[in-house]
Amino acid sequence: xxQLLESGGGLVQPGGSLRLSCAASGFDFSSQAMTWVRQAPxxxxxxxxxxxxxxxxxxxxxxxxxxxxxxxxxxxxxxYLQMDSLxxxxxxxxxxxxxxxTPPNYFDYCGQGTLVTVSS
Amino acid sequence: IQLTQSPSSLSxxxxxRVTITCRASQGIGSYLAWYQQKPGKAPKxxxxxxxxxxxxxxxxxxxxxSGTDFxxxxxxxxxxxxxxxxxxxxxxxxxxxxxxxxxxxK
Numbered sequence: 001x002x003q004l005l006e007s008g009g010g011l012v013q014p015g016g017s018l019r020l021s022c023a024a025s026g027f028d029f030s031s032q033a034m035t036w037v038r039q040a041p042x043x044x045x046x047x048x049x050x051x052x053x054x055x056x057x058x059x060x061x062x063x064x065x066x067x068x069x070x071x072x073x074x075x076x077x078x079x080y081l082q083m084d085s086l087x088x089x090x091x092x093x094x095x096x097x098x099x100x101x102t103p104p105n106y107f108d109y110c111g112q113g114t115l116v117t118v119s120s
Numbered sequence: 121i122q123l124t125q126s127p128s129s130l131s132x133x134x135x136x137r138v139t140i141t142c143r144a145s146q147g148i149g150s151y152l153a154w155y156q157q158k159p160g161k162a163p164k165x166x167x168x169x170x171x172x173x174x175x176x177x178x179x180x181x182x183x184x185x186s187g188t189d190f191x192x193x194x195x196x197x198x199x200x201x202x203x204x205x206x207x208x209x210x211x212x213x214x215x216x217x218x219x220x221x222x223x224x225x226k
Contacts, residue, residue, distance in 0.1 A: 110163060
């Protein structure tokens with residue numbers, strides 16, 4: 001069974017840092033590109049970042065570029081999102097996602113999400 | 121690429137035919153997906169490639185369009201279909217989503 005399990009969310013002060021993790025199981029993680037998507041409370045979905053299967057290629061939304069870093073550990077089947085210089089507008093549920101049976105960037109699998117709250 | 125969904129919300133009854141539109145700010149071919157999301161849950165892929173039904177999705181859902189104008193249609197709304205629907209373009213980075221359409225009980 002495919003599982004994506006996010007963790008690491010919580011309450012952090014503006015300017016602070018947080019590292020999210022996404023533990024993957026049930027598929028060949030090292031062969032899959034991965035993505036982070038977020039959703040602010042009561043708002044729509046926002047694509048955040050992409051990383052290729054090898055980790056050699058990454059993309060970021062302009063809203064997080066220079067502050068967030070996506071990475072992965074294929075030996076541990078885990079995806080990460082290092083979030084620095086956090087702002088109130090980063091408050092959101094963060095989902096990790098991938099495509100296993102669909103063409104690239106159509107997310108047929110998403111985790112349950114982890115909530116990040118940036119507030120003083 | 122900006123995606124504009126309309127309406128932002130709608131009220132409908134079980135059995136109704138429901139249509140949601142998504143307009144792209146520039147041509148994206150057929151590089152469009154539709155997701156369904158229920159409160160507190162992750163989005164669920166319904167349609168990709170503008171018109172290809174994801175495995176396991178009921179056939180009352182259909183998608184059409186290409187270029188800049190796209191449509192999601194639910195032919196006969198069922199109780200489990202009350203949810204928010206999002207379109208997404210995968211033509212180019214940054215990937216973008218529409219603002220969502222909430223389908224509510226009339």
